[in-house]
Amino acid sequence: MEETHQKDDTNSEQESEVILPPSISDGEKGILFKELTTILSRKWEKEKTIVFGSSELDLLLATGFDIRTLRDVIEEYKNFVQILGLEVIEFIFNEERWYCLKTNYYAPSELQQSELIVLGIVVGFIEEDKTKPITTERIKEKLVVMGKMKEYLVDTSLRKLSRFGYLQRIQNEWSYNYRTLIEFGEEERKKIAEEFRRI
Template sequence: MEENHLEESINTEEVVEENNFLPSSISDEEKGELFRELTTILSRKWLKEKVTVFGCSELDLLLATRFDIQTLRETIEEYKSFVQILGLNVIEYDMNGEKWYCLRSSHYAPSDLQSAELIVLGTIIAYLEDDKQKPITTEKIKEKLVVTGKMKEYLVENCLRKLTRLGYIKKQQNEWEYNYRTYIEFGDEEREKIVEEFRRI
């Protein structure tokens, strides 16, 4: 019994000691190396649960660096200033309640979408921005694009699947809503312009 209690005490001391070694600051040399690694990590595009994601979660960065949260966020802020000189921006976004970071060019333009996919996404953006209280269903999208003869039904369905896979939209209880990538690539001003164009159609 005493032996087990001693083991628990040792384990507790080890955890406390490990936490005390989390750095509150890092040297310029370490920072330079970290910035190079961040550029690689935050630029990557990969699949997570069959959805394309960009960059890295804050939790994974904490685990990789073993920084405390304050040190990590201060380092990210310094990194933002560093990459701005290179014409890059660090974008923060939310995925399922978790904070993520990714890197993109200041002159970024979406490159993964074809014209048909942009039309479908633009329709969803216009509906959501115009009245966030009304649900956006597949039927409503088809009413705008298929019934009016602008697109074929199969094409709309294919676009919805691709937009979902690429992380632009997601479906919750039969209603469409933004996924993280729409927020990354279309800011408030861009989405408002889409609404204005949509109203003219």
């Protein structure tokens, strides 16, 4: 009986042990990279916001790797997709690390003209003075009061920008969401602020 108990114990130990791949073969890597391309170019809807790619946790669960191996694999994958003019981007969404793909060069945006204008106004306000809160009223003051845009169009654009992950509203104040930071770098945001001063 004791022997069987001992056997049981060793089995459970073996099951709980996570076997880490010491090195991944080239063939496995090929399959892994193909799967990564598929998963990182997917579009999801999480809590009424659109997100792209995959969370690190999901990748860990799917691959069974430890965090260091996964990050090493992603580092290598970055070189692989660079040839295609793509870039692996890390971003934080809901306090979780996510990975997605981004084009290295100019690519047409998903946004319509009115949404681009509203986004530009918010970027202009934020870059001009980060301490001053950006409320919907302030945006409308700039666009609607001057008769440049209709009020309903500003509201719809703000809703869409929020859903697409460009902007987020916290306690009646608008701020950047992950996607603005991904698609518009620091330099680009400064240029937008310059353009904003002219309108």
